[in-house]
Amino acid sequence: MPVLDIQSLVKRYRNGTMANDGISLAIEEGELFGLLGPNGAGKTTLVGQLLGLLKPTAGSIQIDGVDVVARPGYAREQIGFLPQAQVAMDDVHIDELIFAVARLRGLSRSEARARTEALIERLQLSQFRATSMRAASGGVRRLAGFATAVVAPARIVVLDEPTNDVDPLRRRLLWDAIAEMREEGTTVLLVTHNLHEAERFLDRLAIIEHGRIVREGAPADLRSVVTERLRLEVTATNGLQPHPALDCEPDRPGSYLFDNADLVIVSSWLEERRKAGEIVDFRIGPPSLEDIYAASVGADTP
Amino acid sequence: MRFLTQYFELTRLQLLSMRSDVFIISLINIAFVAGFIFGFGYLFGDVSSRAGAFLTTGVATNAIIVVGLTMMPQFLAEAKQQGRLDYFRSLPISREAYILSLLTVVLVLSLPGIVLGLLTGWWRYDVSFDISPVILLVVPLAVLSLGGFGAAIAILSPRLQLTNAISQLSIFYFIFFAPVLLPRENLPTALQRTADLLPPTYAADAVRASLTDLEGTHLERSLLVLLGFAVASIAVAAASIRRRA
Numbered sequence: 304m305p306v307l308d309i310q311s312l313v314k315r316y317r318n319g320t321m322a323n324d325g326i327s328l329a330i331e332e333g334e335l336f337g338l339l340g341p342n343g344a345g346k347t348t349l350v351g352q353l354l355g356l357l358k359p360t361a362g363s364i365q366i367d368g369v370d371v372v373a374r375p376g377y378a379r380e381q382i383g384f385l386p387q388a389q390v391a392m393d394d395v396h397i398d399e400l401i402f403a404v405a406r407l408r409g410l411s412r413s414e415a416r417a418r419t420e421a422l423i424e425r426l427q428l429s430q431f432r433a434t435s436m437r438a439a440s441g442g443v444r445r446l447a448g449f450a451t452a453v454v455a456p457a458r459i460v461v462l463d464e465p466t467n468d469v470d471p472l473r474r475r476l477l478w479d480a481i482a483e484m485r486e487e488g489t490t491v492l493l494v495t496h497n498l499h500e501a502e503r504f505l506d507r508l509a510i511i512e513h514g515r516i517v518r519e520g521a522p523a524d525l526r527s528v529v530t531e532r533l534r535l536e537v538t539a540t541n542g543l544q545p546h547p548a549l550d551c552e553p554d555r556p557g558s559y560l561f562d563n564a565d566l567v568i569v570s571s572w573l574e575e576r577r578k579a580g581e582i583v584d585f586r587i588g589p590p591s592l593e594d595i596y597a598a599s600v601g602a603d604t605p
Numbered sequence: 606m607r608f609l610t611q612y613f614e615l616t617r618l619q620l621l622s623m624r625s626d627v628f629i630i631s632l633i634n635i636a637f638v639a640g641f642i643f644g645f646g647y648l649f650g651d652v653s654s655r656a657g658a659f660l661t662t663g664v665a666t667n668a669i670i671v672v673g674l675t676m677m678p679q680f681l682a683e684a685k686q687q688g689r690l691d692y693f694r695s696l697p698i699s700r701e702a703y704i705l706s707l708l709t710v711v712l713v714l715s716l717p718g719i720v721l722g723l724l725t726g727w728w729r730y731d732v733s734f735d736i737s738p739v740i741l742l743v744v745p746l747a748v749l750s751l752g753g754f755g756a757a758i759a760i761l762s763p764r765l766q767l768t769n770a771i772s773q774l775s776i777f778y779f780i781f782f783a784p785v786l787l788p789r790e791n792l793p794t795a796l797q798r799t800a801d802l803l804p805p806t807y808a809a810d811a812v813r814a815s816l817t818d819l820e821g822t823h824l825e826r827s828l829l830v831l832l833g834f835a836v837a838s839i840a841v842a843a844a845s846i847r848r849r850a
Contacts, residue, residue, distance in 0.1 A: 316850075354695045358849035375849065379697040386695070388688040394624045403621075406614045407696050409607070 304368060305329040306458055306490045307353075312362035314348050314514075322348035324514035326362070330459075330507075335481065335491045337501045337508035341600050345514040346494050347387065350461055353492075355379055366458060383408075383457035387464050387494070389444045390436065390451065397439060397447045398423060398432040401454055408455035415454075422450040426476055441468035449477060453484060460484065463494040478504060502592040510599045517599045525595045533566065534594060535559045538584040539576075546572045560594065611698045615706035620713065627714065634671060634718035638664045641786070642725045657730025658817045661723060663786040665816075666747065666809040668718030670779050672711045673751030674758075674805075675772040681707065681759035682768035690846070700843040704756055708839075711752035712745060719744065723816070732817075739824065740815040743831075747808035750831040753838030754804055760845040785809040804834040 307330040314323040322345045330336045338346045351357035353364060355375025364371050364378075371378035392400055398419055405415035423432055426446045436444055445468050452460055462481075466474045481491055481504070495501055501508055502522045510518040518525055535549065537557045545551055548569055549559035561569055566587075576582040620627070641664045646652055652660065684690040693703055726732045755772070762768040779785050783800045784792060785808075792800070800806045807827040814822035 356691060356694055356849060376697065379695060382695075384692075384695045386688060386692055390692055391684075391687040391689045392618070393622045394626070395618060395621045399621055400618075403614050403618045404696070407611055407698050409697070 306332045306334075306367060307492070308363075308365040308368075309349075309353075310363045310365075312349070312352065312364065313360045314345075314352060314357060315360045322514050323352070323359075326511070326514070326516055328509060328516070328519075330490055330492065332490055333485050333488045335485055335493065335504060335506045337505040338492065338494045338511060339496070339498070339501060339508055339596060340511035344511040344600075346511055347463070348514075349511070350384075350463065350492075350494060353378060353461065354382060354384060380409075381458040383452040383455065383460040385448045385452040385460075385462045385465055387467075389441070390448045392436040394435045394437060396433050396435055397428060397443070397450075400436060400447060401450045404451040405454040410455050418454050419450075422454060425480055426450060427473060442470055442473065445469050446473060446477065449480075453480065453489075457489060459490045459492060461492045461494070464496065465493070466495075466497060466500060498591070498593045498596055510596060512600045518595065522592050522595075525592070531563050532560050532590050532594065533563055534588050534590050535561060535569065535573075536586045536588075537573075537582055539582050540580065543576065543581045560590070608699050608702055611702040612705055612709075615693075615698065615703055616709045619706055619710045623710075630672075630676065630714050631717040634668055634714065635721045637671060638668050638718045638722035639725050641667065642722065642729055645786075646729060652730055654731050654733065655819065657726055658732045658734075658819055659788065659813070660786065661726025661730065661732050662813045662816055662819075663809055664726065665719045665722040666785050666805065666812050667779065668722055669711075669715045669744075669747050669751050669808060670785065670805050671718070671776060672715045673748060674755045674775050674779070676714065677707065677711050677752050677755035678759035678762070678768050678772045681756055682762065682765040685759070686765050694846060700846045701839065703846065704753070704839050704842050707756060708749055708752040711755075712748040715748060716744075734816050735818045737815045739828075740812070743808075743811045743815045743828070746828065746831045746835060747804075747811065749835035749839065750804040751808060753835050753842060756842040757838045757845070760842050779805050804831060807831050807834070 307328070309326060309328045312323050312326040315321050326349060338349065340346050348357060352359050353371070355371065355378045359372055366378060366381050369377050390400070395403070401419045401422060402415050405418050406412070410418060423429055426449070428443065428446060428450070431439055431443050434443065436447065439447065445465065449462065449465050452462060466477060469477060485491060493505065505522060507519070507521050508525070509516045535558070537543070537559070539557065545559060546569060548565040549561050552558050552560070573582060573585050623630070642661060645660050681690070723734070727734065758771055759768050762771065782792065782796050783803065783805060784797070785805050789797055789800070807830040810822050811824055811827040811831060813819050814824035814827065
């Protein structure tokens with residue numbers, strides 16, 4: 304039985320906006336599952352319903368078989384949550400915040416203190432422990448927020464853009480902490496725009512657009528869905544005119560997509576241009592998650 | 606037991622989150638009440654001891670009104686806008702504990718103004734107080750009632766700007782058009798009737814009844830009305846937080 308089972312979830316706001324339109328997902332214990340999609344796709348609405356902050360128009364959400372639409376309090380007991388917006392606690396020191404949330408989530412005083420100390424150590428926040436949330440940098444605030452989400456045992460941890468503003472070193476610590484949680488059986492639902500991290504760390508993902516899931520699966524499986532397209536990365540001298548079969552990407556100079564059927568033509572053209580000294584190096588590979596994402600959400604993606 | 610732990614931790618968290626502001630908020634509140642006591646003296650000239658007692662108890666009530674009906678709604682409206690309210694809603698905590706923790710913050714922030722207001726009145730107008738232990742019930746009940754009313758306004762109001770406008774207008778109303786600082790009989794009938802519907806009228810009456818021997822007070826009635834307002838507004842605020850859009 305999946306830990307989190309969402310079936311035919313519909314959320315229509317009073318103003319008529321259809322934010323979720325028949326979403327179904329089943330997420331297993333210990334799975335690291337990602338929700339991807341452009342702004343306004345319906346990811347936050349989905350999380351809001353999961354946490355019992357919003358009421359679905361139709362459909363069901365179950366955690367370990369418990370109907371959390373009927374019992375939103377149960378969902379809040381089972382879910383640790385890091386919101387996308389920084390937790391605005393102005394003058395609260397980082398260690399005070401983690402400790403207080405641990406207590407609010409039901410840990411005893413001694414347990415809360417031990418968990419707080421462990422997380423401060425783990426996320427290398429010792430030098431910031433007495434820094435107020437107002438004075439801390441964006442990355443440190445994010446890590447403190449992450450610590451509050453995981454300070455107490457939870458069946459599911461929902462992390463909305465956890466690595467935003469976090470420096471590369473601490474980002475690694477954070478991913479290590481997430482990996483450890485998974486090993487202990489915690490299910491992680493990650494809302495992210497970071498496709499590189501999604502490709503690297505997620506077990507499975509769903510791409511949401513206009514309130515619907517347009518793709519779902521493991522990153523590797525999703526890549527095979529779009530095998531009709533290949534990616535070409537070229538290091539060229541100035542003045543290279545791309546072959547007509549190549550689709551240029553305005554934001555990524557030297558990067559092209561082309562149809563699998565044109566592989567022979569493109570390969571011959573690449574060899575010719577290399578001999579002519581116009582191409583220094585090139586690489587042809589499968590599409591990245593970014594390609595899958597772009598193919599899934601369309602050209603109007605921000 | 607869990608409720609008490611949550612209430613205690615939430616109160617601590619709210620106070621810690623404004624630790625650098627507590628002093629300045631208290632100072633503003635003290636300046637506000639002292640300004641009223643001295644200012645009315647300049648306005649009316651020779652204020653009798655009884656008029657001074659009326660004014661002083663009204664100003665002490667006003668210290669609660671300022672925090673409960675202006676700062677509390679603005680604080681909560683900001684919490685809504687900044688996502689802090691939703692963050693607390695996402696935690697497995699009692700909604701009533703959350704509201705009560707905010708009201709405790711109102712009490713803490715009001716106390717310096719109440720005490721300093723009474724002391725300033727005693728010193729400036731030679732007010733002789735007739736202190737009843739009931740004041741220990743009156744002040745928390747007034748805070749629950751006025752702060753709960755403020756919380757309900759903030760939570761039901763759709764926008765921060767609207768909340769700010771309502772709270773600023775309410776303070777103006779309670780200073781100039783309500784029987785808090787002014788005797789009820791000096792107000793036109795329409796304002797008397799309006800005042801009968803609002804909790805600050807009963808808070809001022811209960812404060813007067815428990816601190817002075819002024820005539821025309823109705824302690825039991827005021828306590829009952831304040832209790833009713835407190836229960837109703839906390840229930841409305843908690844239900845609004847609990848409600849899923």
